[in-house]
Amino acid sequence: MDPVIQLKNVSYRYPVGDEQVLKNVSLDIGRGKLVTIVGNNSAGKTTLCNLIRGFIPHFYKGDLEGSVLVDGEEIADAQLGQLAEKIGYVFQNPFIQISGVKETVFDEVAFGLENLGVPVDDIRRRVEDVLQLVKIDNLRNKNPFELSGGQRQRVALASIIVMDPDILVIDEPSSQLDPVGTEQVFDIIRLMKERGKTIVLVEHKMDLIAEYADELIVLADGEVKLHGPVREVFADPSYMALGIQYPHAAALALDLQEKGMELPFLPIRDEEVAECLARARRKEGRP
Amino acid sequence: MTEIRLKGVSFAYPDGTKALEDLELTVRAGERVAIAGQNGAGKTTAVKLMNGLLRPTEGTVEVGDWDTKDRTTAQLSKKVGYVFQNPDDQIFHNEVIDEVRFGPKNMGFDEARTDELTAWAIGLCGIVKHGEENPYNLPYSMRKFVTVASVIAMDGDVVIMDEPTAGQDQVGLAILKDVLDELGRRGKTVITITHDMEFVAEHFDRLVIMANRRIIADGPASELFSREAVLKESMLKPPSAAIIAQSLGLPEGIIRRKQLEEHILAREPH
Ligand SMILES: Nc1ncnc2c1ncn2[C@@H]1O[C@H](COP(=O)(O)OP(=O)(O)OP(=O)(O)O)[C@@H](O)[C@H]1O
Ligand SMILES: Nc1ncnc2c1ncn2[C@@H]1O[C@H](COP(=O)(O)OP(=O)(O)OP(=O)(O)O)[C@@H](O)[C@H]1O
Ligand SMILES: [Mg+2]
Ligand SMILES: [Mg+2]
Numbered sequence: 001m002d003p004v005i006q007l008k009n010v011s012y013r014y015p016v017g018d019e020q021v022l023k024n025v026s027l028d029i030g031r032g033k034l035v036t037i038v039g040n041n042s043a044g045k046t047t048l049c050n051l052i053r054g055f056i057p058h059f060y061k062g063d064l065e066g067s068v069l070v071d072g073e074e075i076a077d078a079q080l081g082q083l084a085e086k087i088g089y090v091f092q093n094p095f096i097q098i099s100g101v102k103e104t105v106f107d108e109v110a111f112g113l114e115n116l117g118v119p120v121d122d123i124r125r126r127v128e129d130v131l132q133l134v135k136i137d138n139l140r141n142k143n144p145f146e147l148s149g150g151q152r153q154r155v156a157l158a159s160i161i162v163m164d165p166d167i168l169v170i171d172e173p174s175s176q177l178d179p180v181g182t183e184q185v186f187d188i189i190r191l192m193k194e195r196g197k198t199i200v201l202v203e204h205k206m207d208l209i210a211e212y213a214d215e216l217i218v219l220a221d222g223e224v225k226l227h228g229p230v231r232e233v234f235a236d237p238s239y240m241a242l243g244i245q246y247p248h249a250a251a252l253a254l255d256l257q258e259k260g261m262e263l264p265f266l267p268i269r270d271e272e273v274a275e276c277l278a279r280a281r282r283k284e285g286r287p
Numbered sequence: 288m289t290e291i292r293l294k295g296v297s298f299a300y301p302d303g304t305k306a307l308e309d310l311e312l313t314v315r316a317g318e319r320v321a322i323a324g325q326n327g328a329g330k331t332t333a334v335k336l337m338n339g340l341l342r343p344t345e346g347t348v349e350v351g352d353w354d355t356k357d358r359t360t361a362q363l364s365k366k367v368g369y370v371f372q373n374p375d376d377q378i379f380h381n382e383v384i385d386e387v388r389f390g391p392k393n394m395g396f397d398e399a400r401t402d403e404l405t406a407w408a409i410g411l412c413g414i415v416k417h418g419e420e421n422p423y424n425l426p427y428s429m430r431k432f433v434t435v436a437s438v439i440a441m442d443g444d445v446v447i448m449d450e451p452t453a454g455q456d457q458v459g460l461a462i463l464k465d466v467l468d469e470l471g472r473r474g475k476t477v478i479t480i481t482h483d484m485e486f487v488a489e490h491f492d493r494l495v496i497m498a499n500r501r502i503i504a505d506g507p508a509s510e511l512f513s514r515e516a517v518l519k520e521s522m523l524k525p526p527s528a529a530i531i532a533q534s535l536g537l538p539e540g541i542i543r544r545k546q547l548e549e550h551i552l553a554r555e556p557h
Contacts, residue, residue, distance in 0.1 A: 016424055040456040041428035092427050092454070095373040146302060149372045149450065150326025172427075175453040176372070178326050178482050180522035204456060207527060245457045248485065248527030248544070255548055261557040270527050274534045277555060 003028040004167065004198045005052055010066035012047065012056060021047050023222040024066070034189065034199045036209050036230075039219035040244055045202045046092055048219065049169050051075075052200060054083040070167070085116070088165035090157055092172045092202070097156035098144045105147075105155055106131070106140040112163045126162050133188060134158040149176040157185065161192065168192060171202045186212045206247040210234070210268040218242065235266045249273050288316035288474050289351040289366055289444035291337055296346035298332055306332040308500045310346070314476055316444075319467060321487045321508070322480045324497035324521040330480045331372055333497070334447045337478075339363035350445070365394055368438035372449040372480075374422075374430040383409070383425075383433050384418045390441040408440035411469055413462045428454050435466060445476040452483040464490055488512065488526040488542040496521045513539045 005027070012022040021044050029035050037045050050056045057064045058080045068075040070086065091097045102108040109130060113123045131137040136154045139147065144155055153176045160168065170189065174182040186208050193199055203209055209216065209230060216233040218226040220242045226233050233239060234250050246254065249267040253276065257263055264283060267276045291314045298307040307329045314320050322330050335341040336348045339360040348355040350366055368390075371377045380386040387409055391401040409415050412432040417425060422433050435451060451463055460483075467490060470477050481487060487494055487508055494508040498521040504511050511517060512525040524530075525542070532541040537550050 014424065016421070041454075041459055042426050046426060093373065093375065095375060142304070143302065146300065146304070148327045148331060154326075172454055176326070176450060176482070178324065178522040179484060179524040181326055182482075204454060243457070249531065252528075252531065252544055252547065255544070256551060256557070259548070259552055259557060261552070261555060270530045271534060273531045277535065277551070281555065 001028060001030040004031040004071060005029040005200070006067075006069040007051070008067045008069075010051065010064070010068060012051065012065070013063045014047075014060060015062045017062070020063075021222050022051070025222070025224050026066075027217065027224060027227070029198060029200065031198055032193070032196050033215060034193045034201065034213055035215045035217060036201045036203055036213040037217045037219055038203065038206070038209065038244060040242075043219045044222040045219055046171055047222075049089065049171050049200065049202060052167075053087050053089045053169055054078060054080055085163075086165055087167040087169055088160035088163050090160050090168070090170040090173055092175070094149070094153035094156040094176060097159065098152065099159075100145075103143055104141050105136060105144055108144045108155060109158050109162050112159060116163075126164075130158045130162040133191075134161065135184060150178060150181060153177060154181070154185075157188070161188070166197060168197050168199045168201075170199065172204065173201070174203070174205065174208070182208060204245065206234075206245050207249075207270070210247040210249075218244065220244070231266075231268060234268050289476055290314065290316045290349075291367075291445060291476065291478075292347075292349040293333070293336070293343075294347045294349070296333075296336065296343045296348060298329075298336065298341060299344050300332075305500060307336075307343075310502055312495065312502060312505070314478060316351075316476055317471070317474045318493065319471055319477045319491060320479070320493045320495060321491040322478060322495045322497060323482065323484070323487060323523060324503075325499070326522070328497040328521065329500050330497055331449055334369065334449060334478060334480065337445070337447060338367035338369045340369070364443075365441070366443050367445040367447065368441050368443040370431075370434050370438045370446075370448040370451060374427070374434045377434045377437070378422045378430060381421050382418075383414060383420055383422055386422055386433055387437045387440050390437050394441050396442075404440045404442055408436040411439070411462075411466055412436040413458075428456070428459050431455075432459070432462070435463075439466065439470065443475075445478070446470055447478045447480075449480045450482070451479065452481045452486050460486060484512070484524060484526045485528075488528065489544075496523065498522070509540045509542050512542050 007025050007027045010025045011020050013020045039045050054075045099111050102111050110123050110127045134154050174185050213230050216230045247268045249270050253267050264279045267273045293310045293312040296310040299305045339355050388405045391404045412435050414432050422430050494511050496504040504517045512529050528544050528547040529542050532547050541547050
């Protein structure tokens with residue numbers, strides 16, 4: 001593996017906190033991988049994102065131990081501006097991502113590219129593409145502050161994707177989206193992966209994770225408890241002890257097992273349940 | 288207790304955006320209703336009309352026996368509490384406890400009652416341990432609960448929560464369910480906007496679905512989740528239990544995990 005993000009024995013405490021929020025975290029994230037971080041509220045997911053993006057230690061002080069490397073470079077030694085070109089960060093709260101200096105959605109999405117001094121024609125073309133991709137073309141002339149929650153969340157995503165960074169750190173990008181919009185955003189994330197991006201995604205929606213993600217990192221109380229292929233992680237008995245949500249199909253299957261049904265495998269997608277039950281029946285010697 | 292009525296309500300924002308067209312909606316006193324639907328459909332706009340943050344361009348909005356056009360936002364906010372979609376629009380104190388106390392104090396409750404309501408609200412919302420912290424140092428999910436607590440502490444007759452389920456883990460969702468139940472016991476009228484269809488299926492009987500500036504369906508969740516055209520127009524998906532039930536050839540109307548389980552156990556050997 002060619003790790004693009006490496007954390008080695010990282011522990012961190014915020015300046016005003018008395019406990020470590022991340023505890024001895026070690027991780028390698030390979031180039032071109034889509035890695036999803038799950039964990040309960042307050043587990044430290046956003047903190048981990050802040051660290052990869054360099055906001056810790058550049059913006060948030062506090063006590064940081066261990067090392068964080070992006071492309072082999074120690075993040076504490078890098079400039080925040082340089083990191084911004086390499087790493088796009090979509091904030092958990094889309095309401096705070098809007099720059100506040102642009103009056104239309106189009107200009108908002110163009111803003112980052114303008115700052116980089118990209119030629120005007122290129123900017124126009126790239127913004128047009130992204131407005132289509134993220135399905136906000138109809139909002140192009142609206143003031144970014146006069147949008148619904150879900151519309152803002154799409155604009156926030158668009159304003160990062162348009163920058164075309166190698167690494168995307170995306171913190172709960174679908175929290176304000178309707179169910180179909182959620183799938184569309186996951187399709188976009190998949191597309192970014194196909195374009196070779198390394199993606200770190202924080203998400204609570206396990207059904208979507210089961211559908212789209214390769215690799216899962218499970219964070220609990222600031223520690224990485226499990227890290228592996230999605231199906232293996234959900235099937236790992238120690239996952240249950242962490243009290244984190246399962247995909248709905250898996251939760252159903254686990255309940256059925258508890259009631260005495262024997263199932264041949266743990267379904268993690270809705271459409272796998274029928275097959276799982278059919279195989280269970282065959283094993284029972286029924287048609 | 289307080290009923291809410293929207294009669295022939297339309298609304299346009301100052302920039303000309305038509306956000307609502309001809310809404311008819313009655314939420315009875317003490318009722319619990321979920322509103323769901325497409326991003327940009329007008330959900331937030333509709334509920335902001337109910338507590339006077341916005342005023343209808345056409346039609347009337349009634350809160351109990353008040354016509355909102357005759358009332359100030361301050362008057363309305365005593366009856367109708369609103370938890371903003373974005374918690375940061377609402378939080379302005381440096382300590383959680385002060386944030387939550389502000390509402391009841393401002394309502395004119397005496398010190399003892401303010402203390403009592405504050406303790407009740409932060410207990411119910413599971414944020415007691417954060418009482419002395421700065422809300423801005425809390426993760427998103429906890430900030431949302433700070434705003435839920437500060438609204439319910441005002442003890443208004445109507446509570447509206449805008450996307451409280453966003454970003455919540457299963458503990459957070461269980462707390463929200465307790466909040467709904469407790470408000471119900473106290474006779475409150477509760478309106479919850481959410482994109483979480485499992486949460487709707489598990490905890491709401493009545494679902495209002497919005498799409499394209501209108502209410503396109505209003506009725507029992509178990510019926511609406513089998514209306515494909517409605518779901519399609521409003522960008523919704525049925526809850527997982529309904530999708531699995533369909534794949535197993537089980538009857539329509541199964542929307543909760545427990546129902547699904549019973550059907551499967553009745554049919555499969557175990
Ligand atoms: N700026 C800060 N100052 C002090 N403590 C903080 C700060 N930000 C977060 N914390 C604390 O760090 C812990 C982890 O927070 P973090 O935001 O990383 O959680 P999370 O897993 O992203 O939660 P959520 O699911 O709610 O988004 C929490 O206990 C939180 O209170
Ligand atoms: N302040 C505003 N000025 C102008 N238009 C606005 C304003 N706020 C919202 N809108 C527009 O009004 C419409 C309805 O927005 P609203 O916020 O009510 O949607 P919503 O159903 O709550 O969506 P979401 O699920 O994304 O939160 C949208 O088209 C939105 O762009
Ligand atoms: Mg977070
Ligand atoms: Mg809204």
